[in-house]
Amino acid sequence: MHRVLNVVKRIAIASNFEEAAKVQNAILDEVGKFGYSEPSVFAIKLAVEECLNNAIRHGNKMDESKTVRVEYETDASKVRIAVTDEGGGFDPLDVPDPTADENLEKPSGRGIMLMRVYMDSVEYSPDGSRVVMVKHNR
Protein backbone atom coordinates (compact mmCIF):
# COMPACT_ATOMS: atom_id res chain seq x y z
CA MET A 1 0.00 0.00 0.00
CA HIS A 2 1.38 3.31 -1.11
CA ARG A 3 -0.88 6.31 -1.36
CA VAL A 4 0.07 9.80 -2.43
CA LEU A 5 -2.08 12.06 -0.28
CA ASN A 6 -1.12 15.44 -1.60
CA VAL A 7 1.32 17.06 -3.99
CA VAL A 8 2.26 20.73 -4.23
CA LYS A 9 4.57 21.96 -6.95
CA ARG A 10 5.86 25.44 -7.73
CA ILE A 11 7.37 26.00 -11.16
CA ALA A 12 8.69 29.00 -13.07
CA ILE A 13 8.61 28.97 -16.87
CA ALA A 14 9.70 31.30 -19.60
CA SER A 15 6.84 32.95 -21.47
CA ASN A 16 6.42 30.56 -24.35
CA PHE A 17 3.82 28.02 -25.34
CA GLU A 18 6.12 25.01 -25.43
CA GLU A 19 6.92 25.51 -21.77
CA ALA A 20 3.25 26.15 -21.04
CA ALA A 21 2.37 22.84 -22.69
CA LYS A 22 4.92 21.03 -20.51
CA VAL A 23 3.45 22.45 -17.33
CA GLN A 24 -0.02 21.68 -18.54
CA ASN A 25 1.06 18.07 -19.13
CA ALA A 26 2.71 17.88 -15.72
CA ILE A 27 -0.53 19.00 -14.07
CA LEU A 28 -2.56 16.53 -16.12
CA ASP A 29 -0.11 13.74 -15.22
CA GLU A 30 -0.58 14.57 -11.57
CA VAL A 31 -4.37 14.57 -11.63
CA GLY A 32 -4.12 11.44 -13.76
CA LYS A 33 -2.20 9.71 -10.97
CA PHE A 34 -4.98 10.64 -8.57
CA GLY A 35 -7.51 9.09 -10.95
CA TYR A 36 -9.55 12.17 -11.78
CA SER A 37 -12.67 11.67 -13.89
CA GLU A 38 -12.54 12.37 -17.62
CA PRO A 39 -14.74 15.49 -17.39
CA SER A 40 -12.59 16.89 -14.57
CA VAL A 41 -9.41 16.27 -16.57
CA PHE A 42 -10.98 17.95 -19.62
CA ALA A 43 -11.96 20.97 -17.53
CA ILE A 44 -8.53 21.29 -15.92
CA LYS A 45 -6.75 20.96 -19.25
CA LEU A 46 -8.88 23.66 -20.79
CA ALA A 47 -8.66 26.08 -17.88
CA VAL A 48 -4.89 25.65 -17.49
CA GLU A 49 -4.39 26.29 -21.18
CA GLU A 50 -6.53 29.41 -21.10
CA CYS A 51 -4.87 30.95 -18.10
CA LEU A 52 -1.31 30.14 -19.18
CA ASN A 53 -2.10 31.65 -22.57
CA ASN A 54 -3.39 34.78 -20.88
CA ALA A 55 -0.34 35.02 -18.60
CA ILE A 56 2.02 34.68 -21.58
CA ARG A 57 0.06 36.75 -24.09
CA HIS A 58 -1.64 39.48 -22.08
CA GLY A 59 0.37 39.46 -18.84
CA ASN A 60 3.94 39.03 -20.07
CA LYS A 61 3.15 40.28 -23.61
CA MET A 62 5.03 37.36 -25.20
CA ASP A 63 8.30 38.56 -23.70
CA GLU A 64 10.18 35.27 -23.25
CA SER A 65 12.49 36.78 -20.68
CA LYS A 66 9.54 37.23 -18.34
CA THR A 67 8.51 34.42 -16.10
CA VAL A 68 5.20 32.77 -15.41
CA ARG A 69 4.96 31.14 -12.00
CA VAL A 70 2.72 28.14 -11.68
CA GLU A 71 1.77 26.52 -8.42
CA TYR A 72 -0.44 23.47 -8.19
CA GLU A 73 -1.68 21.49 -5.28
CA THR A 74 -3.35 18.18 -5.91
CA ASP A 75 -5.04 15.59 -3.75
CA ALA A 76 -7.64 12.92 -4.45
CA SER A 77 -10.54 15.35 -4.22
CA LYS A 78 -9.36 18.63 -5.72
CA VAL A 79 -6.67 20.51 -7.57
CA ARG A 80 -5.77 24.13 -6.90
CA ILE A 81 -3.79 25.94 -9.57
CA ALA A 82 -2.30 29.41 -9.25
CA VAL A 83 -0.73 31.25 -12.18
CA THR A 84 1.14 34.51 -11.74
CA ASP A 85 2.59 36.65 -14.49
CA GLU A 86 4.86 39.67 -14.44
CA GLY A 87 2.44 41.98 -16.19
CA GLY A 88 0.47 44.95 -14.97
CA GLY A 89 -2.70 42.94 -14.48
CA PHE A 90 -6.22 43.99 -15.47
CA ASP A 91 -9.70 44.27 -14.10
CA PRO A 92 -11.63 41.07 -14.82
CA LEU A 93 -14.88 42.99 -14.32
CA ASP A 94 -14.01 45.07 -17.40
CA VAL A 95 -13.90 42.00 -19.64
CA PRO A 96 -16.97 41.96 -21.91
CA ASP A 97 -19.33 38.97 -21.89
CA PRO A 98 -18.36 36.90 -24.97
CA THR A 99 -21.82 35.32 -25.11
CA ALA A 100 -23.55 38.68 -25.57
CA ASP A 101 -25.04 38.87 -29.08
CA GLU A 102 -22.77 41.71 -30.14
CA ASN A 103 -19.64 39.73 -29.18
CA LEU A 104 -20.57 36.35 -30.60
CA GLU A 105 -18.44 36.67 -33.72
CA LYS A 106 -15.40 38.22 -32.10
CA PRO A 107 -12.42 35.92 -32.45
CA SER A 108 -11.23 36.44 -28.90
CA GLY A 109 -12.43 37.05 -25.36
CA ARG A 110 -13.69 33.58 -24.34
CA GLY A 111 -10.83 32.35 -22.16
CA ILE A 112 -11.82 33.68 -18.76
CA MET A 113 -15.44 32.77 -19.32
CA LEU A 114 -14.48 29.18 -20.12
CA MET A 115 -12.22 29.01 -17.06
CA ARG A 116 -15.14 30.13 -14.89
CA VAL A 117 -17.55 27.65 -16.44
CA TYR A 118 -15.20 24.66 -16.24
CA MET A 119 -13.54 25.25 -12.87
CA ASP A 120 -15.31 25.38 -9.50
CA SER A 121 -13.71 28.65 -8.58
CA VAL A 122 -11.59 31.23 -10.39
CA GLU A 123 -10.27 34.13 -8.37
CA TYR A 124 -8.06 36.98 -9.51
CA SER A 125 -5.73 38.90 -7.24
CA PRO A 126 -6.74 42.55 -6.79
CA ASP A 127 -4.31 43.66 -9.53
CA GLY A 128 -5.24 40.78 -11.86
CA SER A 129 -1.73 39.41 -12.39
CA ARG A 130 -2.45 36.24 -10.43
CA VAL A 131 -5.32 33.82 -10.78
CA VAL A 132 -6.16 30.91 -8.50
CA MET A 133 -8.47 28.20 -9.79
CA VAL A 134 -9.92 25.21 -7.97
CA LYS A 135 -11.50 22.10 -9.45
CA HIS A 136 -13.02 19.28 -7.44
CA ASN A 137 -12.75 15.78 -8.81
CA ARG A 138 -16.25 14.51 -9.54
Added chain:
Amino acid sequence: MHRVLNVVKRIAIASNFEEAAKVQNAILDEVGKFGYSEPSVFAIKLAVEECLNNAIRHGNKMDESKTVRVEYETDASKVRIAVTDEGGGFDPLDVPDPTADENLEKPSGRGIMLMRVYMDSVEYSPDGSRVVMVKHNR
Protein backbone atom coordinates in the same frame (compact mmCIF):
# COMPACT_ATOMS: atom_id res chain seq x y z
CA MET B 1 13.52 27.72 -19.49
CA HIS B 2 11.61 25.60 -17.04
CA ARG B 3 12.52 25.60 -13.40
CA VAL B 4 10.86 23.68 -10.61
CA LEU B 5 10.99 26.01 -7.63
CA ASN B 6 9.49 23.85 -4.95
CA VAL B 7 7.81 20.48 -4.51
CA VAL B 8 5.80 19.27 -1.55
CA LYS B 9 4.50 15.73 -1.41
CA ARG B 10 2.48 13.91 1.23
CA ILE B 11 2.41 10.13 1.08
CA ALA B 12 0.99 7.36 3.25
CA ILE B 13 2.61 3.92 3.17
CA ALA B 14 1.96 0.59 4.82
CA SER B 15 4.53 -0.35 7.43
CA ASN B 16 6.91 -2.43 5.37
CA PHE B 17 10.41 -1.94 4.06
CA GLU B 18 9.60 -2.30 0.39
CA GLU B 19 7.25 0.67 0.60
CA ALA B 20 9.81 2.55 2.65
CA ALA B 21 12.40 1.95 -0.06
CA LYS B 22 10.02 3.32 -2.68
CA VAL B 23 9.45 6.51 -0.73
CA GLN B 24 13.15 6.82 -0.08
CA ASN B 25 13.77 6.54 -3.83
CA ALA B 26 11.07 9.09 -4.58
CA ILE B 27 12.74 11.57 -2.24
CA LEU B 28 16.15 10.89 -3.74
CA ASP B 29 14.72 11.31 -7.24
CA GLU B 30 13.33 14.66 -6.21
CA VAL B 31 16.57 15.99 -4.71
CA GLY B 32 18.34 14.51 -7.73
CA LYS B 33 16.21 16.68 -10.00
CA PHE B 34 17.26 19.72 -8.00
CA GLY B 35 20.90 18.73 -8.47
CA TYR B 36 21.86 18.16 -4.85
CA SER B 37 25.51 17.44 -4.12
CA GLU B 38 26.66 13.85 -3.59
CA PRO B 39 27.29 14.32 0.15
CA SER B 40 23.85 15.87 0.63
CA VAL B 41 22.22 13.00 -1.24
CA PHE B 42 24.15 10.48 0.87
CA ALA B 43 23.05 12.21 4.06
CA ILE B 44 19.40 12.38 3.01
CA LYS B 45 19.38 8.74 1.94
CA LEU B 46 20.82 7.63 5.23
CA ALA B 47 18.59 9.78 7.43
CA VAL B 48 15.41 8.85 5.53
CA GLU B 49 16.26 5.17 5.82
CA GLU B 50 16.89 5.47 9.54
CA CYS B 51 13.74 7.34 10.35
CA LEU B 52 11.48 5.20 8.17
CA ASN B 53 12.97 2.10 9.81
CA ASN B 54 12.23 3.56 13.21
CA ALA B 55 8.68 4.49 12.26
CA ILE B 56 8.01 0.98 10.95
CA ARG B 57 9.91 -0.98 13.58
CA HIS B 58 9.56 0.99 16.80
CA GLY B 59 6.57 3.22 16.03
CA ASN B 60 4.21 0.88 14.19
CA LYS B 61 5.85 -2.28 15.56
CA MET B 62 5.97 -3.91 12.12
CA ASP B 63 2.18 -3.94 11.95
CA GLU B 64 1.61 -3.62 8.19
CA SER B 65 -1.92 -2.37 8.69
CA LYS B 66 -0.54 0.72 10.35
CA THR B 67 0.41 3.68 8.23
CA VAL B 68 3.53 5.80 8.05
CA ARG B 69 2.91 9.29 6.72
CA VAL B 70 5.75 10.93 4.88
CA GLU B 71 5.82 14.55 3.84
CA TYR B 72 8.68 16.11 1.94
CA GLU B 73 9.26 19.60 0.69
CA THR B 74 12.11 20.22 -1.69
CA ASP B 75 13.59 23.26 -3.34
CA ALA B 76 17.02 24.04 -4.75
CA SER B 77 18.51 24.85 -1.37
CA LYS B 78 16.92 22.48 1.14
CA VAL B 79 14.75 19.48 1.74
CA ARG B 80 12.40 19.11 4.68
CA ILE B 81 11.18 15.62 5.51
CA ALA B 82 8.55 14.77 8.10
CA VAL B 83 7.76 11.18 9.09
CA THR B 84 4.83 10.34 11.32
CA ASP B 85 3.96 6.89 12.65
CA GLU B 86 0.94 5.57 14.51
CA GLY B 87 2.85 4.42 17.58
CA GLY B 88 2.93 5.74 21.09
CA GLY B 89 6.13 7.69 20.54
CA PHE B 90 9.11 7.87 22.90
CA ASP B 91 11.37 10.36 24.58
CA PRO B 92 14.45 10.98 22.40
CA LEU B 93 16.28 12.28 25.48
CA ASP B 94 16.04 8.76 26.95
CA VAL B 95 17.98 7.23 24.08
CA PRO B 96 21.50 6.29 25.22
CA ASP B 97 24.54 7.68 23.43
CA PRO B 98 25.71 4.89 21.08
CA THR B 99 29.24 6.29 21.02
CA ALA B 100 29.69 5.92 24.78
CA ASP B 101 32.28 3.22 25.48
CA GLU B 102 29.79 0.91 27.15
CA ASN B 103 27.47 1.01 24.12
CA LEU B 104 30.04 0.65 21.34
CA GLU B 105 29.41 -3.03 20.74
CA LYS B 106 25.63 -2.92 20.98
CA PRO B 107 24.12 -3.94 17.65
CA SER B 108 21.48 -1.21 17.71
CA GLY B 109 20.85 2.33 18.85
CA ARG B 110 22.72 4.35 16.19
CA GLY B 111 19.88 5.52 13.96
CA ILE B 112 18.86 8.75 15.62
CA MET B 113 22.48 9.72 16.24
CA LEU B 114 23.27 9.29 12.54
CA MET B 115 20.20 11.29 11.55
CA ARG B 116 21.36 14.13 13.80
CA VAL B 117 24.91 14.04 12.43
CA TYR B 118 23.94 13.90 8.78
CA MET B 119 20.97 16.26 8.73
CA ASP B 120 21.05 19.95 9.61
CA SER B 121 18.15 19.65 12.00
CA VAL B 122 16.17 16.76 13.46
CA GLU B 123 13.20 17.62 15.64
CA TYR B 124 10.78 15.27 17.33
CA SER B 125 7.20 16.15 18.21
CA PRO B 126 6.56 16.27 21.97
CA ASP B 127 5.23 12.69 21.96
CA GLY B 128 7.99 11.41 19.64
CA SER B 129 5.74 9.89 16.96
CA ARG B 130 6.68 12.52 14.38
CA VAL B 131 10.11 13.67 13.32
CA VAL B 132 10.95 16.59 11.04
CA MET B 133 14.40 16.73 9.44
CA VAL B 134 15.95 19.45 7.33
CA LYS B 135 19.00 19.21 5.09
CA HIS B 136 20.49 22.11 3.17
CA ASN B 137 22.08 21.40 -0.19
CA ARG B 138 25.75 22.23 0.03
Added chain:
Amino acid sequence: MTREKNSRLTISTEGDVTLVELAERRILDEVSISEIGDSLNALVVQSPKPRLVLDFSKVAHMSSSALGMLITLHKRTREKGGELRLCCIQPAIYEVFVITRLNEIFSIHQTRPQAMDSLK
Protein backbone atom coordinates in the same frame (compact mmCIF):
# COMPACT_ATOMS: atom_id res chain seq x y z
CA MET C 1 -10.77 12.51 -55.17
CA THR C 2 -7.32 13.88 -54.42
CA ARG C 3 -5.66 13.67 -51.06
CA GLU C 4 -2.91 15.68 -49.42
CA LYS C 5 -1.60 15.10 -45.97
CA ASN C 6 0.60 16.87 -43.48
CA SER C 7 1.06 15.88 -39.90
CA ARG C 8 -1.79 18.02 -38.67
CA LEU C 9 -4.31 18.07 -41.47
CA THR C 10 -5.53 15.60 -44.06
CA ILE C 11 -6.99 17.50 -46.97
CA SER C 12 -9.05 15.88 -49.71
CA THR C 13 -11.49 17.14 -52.31
CA GLU C 14 -14.79 15.68 -53.49
CA GLY C 15 -16.14 17.66 -56.39
CA ASP C 16 -15.81 21.28 -55.34
CA VAL C 17 -15.96 20.49 -51.61
CA THR C 18 -12.73 20.45 -49.62
CA LEU C 19 -12.69 18.09 -46.67
CA VAL C 20 -10.16 18.74 -43.94
CA GLU C 21 -9.61 16.18 -41.22
CA LEU C 22 -7.93 17.62 -38.19
CA ALA C 23 -5.49 14.82 -37.67
CA GLU C 24 -3.89 15.01 -34.23
CA ARG C 25 -5.55 14.55 -30.91
CA ARG C 26 -3.86 17.64 -29.55
CA ILE C 27 -4.09 19.37 -32.86
CA LEU C 28 -5.61 22.53 -31.57
CA ASP C 29 -3.07 23.42 -28.94
CA GLU C 30 -1.47 26.82 -28.75
CA VAL C 31 1.71 25.78 -30.55
CA SER C 32 -0.01 24.56 -33.69
CA ILE C 33 -3.11 26.72 -33.91
CA SER C 34 -1.57 29.52 -35.92
CA GLU C 35 0.02 27.06 -38.35
CA ILE C 36 -3.24 25.21 -38.81
CA GLY C 37 -5.01 28.52 -39.19
CA ASP C 38 -2.54 29.48 -41.91
CA SER C 39 -3.08 26.20 -43.78
CA LEU C 40 -6.83 26.55 -43.61
CA ASN C 41 -6.73 30.19 -44.67
CA ALA C 42 -4.56 29.19 -47.62
CA LEU C 43 -7.31 26.81 -48.74
CA VAL C 44 -9.85 29.63 -48.54
CA VAL C 45 -7.60 32.06 -50.40
CA GLN C 46 -6.89 29.55 -53.19
CA SER C 47 -10.52 28.89 -53.93
CA PRO C 48 -12.80 31.37 -55.71
CA LYS C 49 -15.79 30.15 -53.70
CA PRO C 50 -14.53 27.93 -50.89
CA ARG C 51 -16.67 25.03 -49.70
CA LEU C 52 -15.00 23.57 -46.68
CA VAL C 53 -15.88 20.73 -44.31
CA LEU C 54 -13.81 20.39 -41.12
CA ASP C 55 -13.92 16.94 -39.60
CA PHE C 56 -13.29 17.04 -35.83
CA SER C 57 -13.42 13.27 -35.17
CA LYS C 58 -9.90 13.17 -33.81
CA VAL C 59 -9.98 16.41 -31.87
CA ALA C 60 -10.21 15.77 -28.13
CA HIS C 61 -9.32 19.22 -26.91
CA MET C 62 -10.23 22.78 -27.79
CA SER C 63 -9.08 26.13 -26.50
CA SER C 64 -10.51 29.58 -27.03
CA SER C 65 -7.64 30.37 -29.41
CA ALA C 66 -8.77 27.50 -31.61
CA LEU C 67 -12.29 28.87 -31.52
CA GLY C 68 -10.92 32.26 -32.53
CA MET C 69 -9.08 30.71 -35.45
CA LEU C 70 -12.31 28.99 -36.59
CA ILE C 71 -14.28 32.24 -36.31
CA THR C 72 -11.74 34.05 -38.47
CA LEU C 73 -11.77 31.22 -40.99
CA HIS C 74 -15.56 31.29 -41.04
CA LYS C 75 -15.59 35.03 -41.65
CA ARG C 76 -13.07 34.82 -44.53
CA THR C 77 -15.01 31.97 -46.09
CA ARG C 78 -18.23 33.95 -46.07
CA GLU C 79 -16.49 37.06 -47.38
CA LYS C 80 -15.69 35.02 -50.49
CA GLY C 81 -19.27 33.80 -50.73
CA GLY C 82 -18.16 30.38 -49.55
CA GLU C 83 -19.46 27.94 -46.94
CA LEU C 84 -17.90 26.27 -43.90
CA ARG C 85 -19.26 23.17 -42.21
CA LEU C 86 -18.06 21.44 -39.08
CA CYS C 87 -18.76 17.80 -38.36
CA CYS C 88 -18.06 14.88 -36.02
CA ILE C 89 -17.44 17.06 -32.99
CA GLN C 90 -16.99 14.97 -29.85
CA PRO C 91 -19.54 15.67 -27.11
CA ALA C 92 -17.07 17.35 -24.71
CA ILE C 93 -15.94 19.70 -27.47
CA TYR C 94 -19.45 20.31 -28.63
CA GLU C 95 -20.22 21.47 -25.11
CA VAL C 96 -17.58 24.18 -25.54
CA PHE C 97 -19.41 25.37 -28.65
CA VAL C 98 -22.68 25.45 -26.73
CA ILE C 99 -21.22 27.29 -23.73
CA THR C 100 -19.73 29.93 -25.99
CA ARG C 101 -22.92 29.99 -28.14
CA LEU C 102 -20.72 29.30 -31.17
CA ASN C 103 -23.05 26.44 -32.11
CA GLU C 104 -25.37 29.27 -33.20
CA ILE C 105 -22.71 30.73 -35.50
CA PHE C 106 -21.31 27.61 -37.14
CA SER C 107 -23.12 25.04 -39.24
CA ILE C 108 -22.42 21.84 -37.38
CA HIS C 109 -23.33 18.37 -38.64
CA GLN C 110 -23.23 15.08 -36.82
CA THR C 111 -21.68 13.01 -39.60
CA ARG C 112 -19.31 13.70 -42.42
CA PRO C 113 -21.77 12.64 -45.21
CA GLN C 114 -24.36 15.04 -43.79
CA ALA C 115 -21.83 17.87 -43.83
CA MET C 116 -20.64 17.02 -47.36
CA ASP C 117 -24.20 16.67 -48.68
CA SER C 118 -25.15 20.04 -47.22
CA LEU C 119 -22.67 21.65 -49.62
CA LYS C 120 -23.79 19.84 -52.76
Added chain:
Amino acid sequence: MTREKNSRLTISTEGDVTLVELAERRILDEVSISEIGDSLNALVVQSPKPRLVLDFSKVAHMSSSALGMLITLHKRTREKGGELRLCCIQPAIYEVFVITRLNEIFSIHQTRPQAMDSLK
Protein backbone atom coordinates in the same frame (compact mmCIF):
# COMPACT_ATOMS: atom_id res chain seq x y z
CA MET D 1 40.44 -21.20 -4.73
CA THR D 2 36.73 -22.00 -4.87
CA ARG D 3 34.06 -19.50 -5.70
CA GLU D 4 30.34 -19.36 -4.94
CA LYS D 5 28.02 -16.60 -5.94
CA ASN D 6 24.54 -15.46 -5.16
CA SER D 7 23.01 -12.18 -6.19
CA ARG D 8 24.13 -10.37 -3.08
CA LEU D 9 27.37 -11.99 -2.07
CA THR D 10 30.34 -13.48 -3.88
CA ILE D 11 32.08 -15.94 -1.62
CA SER D 12 35.51 -17.39 -2.32
CA THR D 13 38.18 -19.09 -0.22
CA GLU D 14 41.93 -18.70 -0.24
CA GLY D 15 43.54 -21.21 2.09
CA ASP D 16 41.50 -21.00 5.26
CA VAL D 17 40.42 -17.42 4.66
CA THR D 18 36.93 -16.76 3.35
CA LEU D 19 36.55 -13.69 1.22
CA VAL D 20 33.08 -12.23 0.83
CA GLU D 21 32.41 -9.50 -1.71
CA LEU D 22 29.25 -7.60 -0.99
CA ALA D 23 27.97 -7.52 -4.53
CA GLU D 24 25.17 -5.03 -4.91
CA ARG D 25 25.36 -1.31 -4.63
CA ARG D 26 22.26 -1.20 -2.47
CA ILE D 27 23.20 -4.45 -0.83
CA LEU D 28 22.80 -3.26 2.67
CA ASP D 29 19.30 -1.91 2.52
CA GLU D 30 16.67 -2.96 5.01
CA VAL D 31 15.11 -5.56 2.76
CA SER D 32 18.26 -7.60 2.27
CA ILE D 33 20.19 -7.05 5.48
CA SER D 34 18.69 -9.93 7.40
CA GLU D 35 19.24 -12.31 4.46
CA ILE D 36 22.83 -11.21 4.09
CA GLY D 37 23.27 -11.49 7.83
CA ASP D 38 21.96 -15.07 7.67
CA SER D 39 24.36 -16.00 4.85
CA LEU D 40 27.33 -14.52 6.68
CA ASN D 41 26.36 -16.16 9.95
CA ALA D 42 26.09 -19.48 8.13
CA LEU D 43 29.72 -19.08 7.04
CA VAL D 44 30.75 -18.48 10.64
CA VAL D 45 28.73 -21.41 11.95
CA GLN D 46 30.18 -23.79 9.32
CA SER D 47 33.77 -23.03 10.17
CA PRO D 48 35.52 -24.26 13.31
CA LYS D 49 37.64 -21.11 13.42
CA PRO D 50 36.25 -18.60 10.93
CA ARG D 51 38.60 -16.21 9.14
CA LEU D 52 36.51 -13.78 7.18
CA VAL D 53 37.30 -10.82 4.96
CA LEU D 54 34.40 -8.61 3.85
CA ASP D 55 35.09 -6.55 0.75
CA PHE D 56 32.97 -3.36 0.65
CA SER D 57 34.18 -2.04 -2.75
CA LYS D 58 30.70 -2.08 -4.22
CA VAL D 59 28.83 -0.84 -1.17
CA ALA D 60 27.73 2.75 -1.62
CA HIS D 61 25.25 2.94 1.20
CA MET D 62 25.08 1.85 4.81
CA SER D 63 22.39 2.03 7.45
CA SER D 64 22.58 1.46 11.18
CA SER D 65 20.84 -1.91 10.72
CA ALA D 66 23.73 -3.00 8.51
CA LEU D 67 26.15 -1.86 11.18
CA GLY D 68 24.20 -3.89 13.72
CA MET D 69 24.39 -6.97 11.50
CA LEU D 70 28.18 -6.52 11.21
CA ILE D 71 28.56 -6.12 14.98
CA THR D 72 26.65 -9.34 15.58
CA LEU D 73 28.74 -11.14 12.96
CA HIS D 74 31.89 -9.83 14.56
CA LYS D 75 30.81 -11.05 17.98
CA ARG D 76 29.94 -14.56 16.74
CA THR D 77 33.24 -14.78 14.87
CA ARG D 78 35.22 -13.92 17.99
CA GLU D 79 33.14 -16.30 20.10
CA LYS D 80 34.49 -19.09 17.88
CA GLY D 81 38.01 -17.74 18.18
CA GLY D 82 37.86 -16.48 14.61
CA GLU D 83 38.78 -13.20 12.95
CA LEU D 84 36.82 -10.67 10.86
CA ARG D 85 38.42 -8.09 8.57
CA LEU D 86 36.74 -5.35 6.55
CA CYS D 87 38.34 -3.81 3.50
CA CYS D 88 37.86 -1.40 0.59
CA ILE D 89 35.32 0.75 2.37
CA GLN D 90 34.42 3.84 0.35
CA PRO D 91 35.19 7.14 2.06
CA ALA D 92 31.56 8.14 2.65
CA ILE D 93 30.86 4.79 4.29
CA TYR D 94 34.07 4.90 6.28
CA GLU D 95 32.88 8.19 7.70
CA VAL D 96 29.85 6.36 9.10
CA PHE D 97 32.23 3.98 10.89
CA VAL D 98 34.16 6.92 12.29
CA ILE D 99 31.06 8.80 13.43
CA THR D 100 29.79 5.71 15.23
CA ARG D 101 33.31 4.91 16.52
CA LEU D 102 32.95 1.45 14.97
CA ASN D 103 36.31 1.95 13.26
CA GLU D 104 37.68 1.29 16.77
CA ILE D 105 35.86 -2.05 17.00
CA PHE D 106 36.46 -3.49 13.55
CA SER D 107 39.77 -4.30 11.89
CA ILE D 108 39.58 -2.28 8.72
CA HIS D 109 42.09 -2.50 5.86
CA GLN D 110 42.42 -0.28 2.84
CA THR D 111 43.02 -3.03 0.28
CA ARG D 112 41.93 -6.60 -0.09
CA PRO D 113 45.49 -8.05 -0.10
CA GLN D 114 46.25 -6.24 3.14
CA ALA D 115 43.12 -7.69 4.72
CA MET D 116 43.87 -11.20 3.42
CA ASP D 117 47.52 -11.03 4.50
CA SER D 118 46.52 -9.92 8.00
CA LEU D 119 44.84 -13.30 8.44
CA LYS D 120 47.70 -15.45 7.15
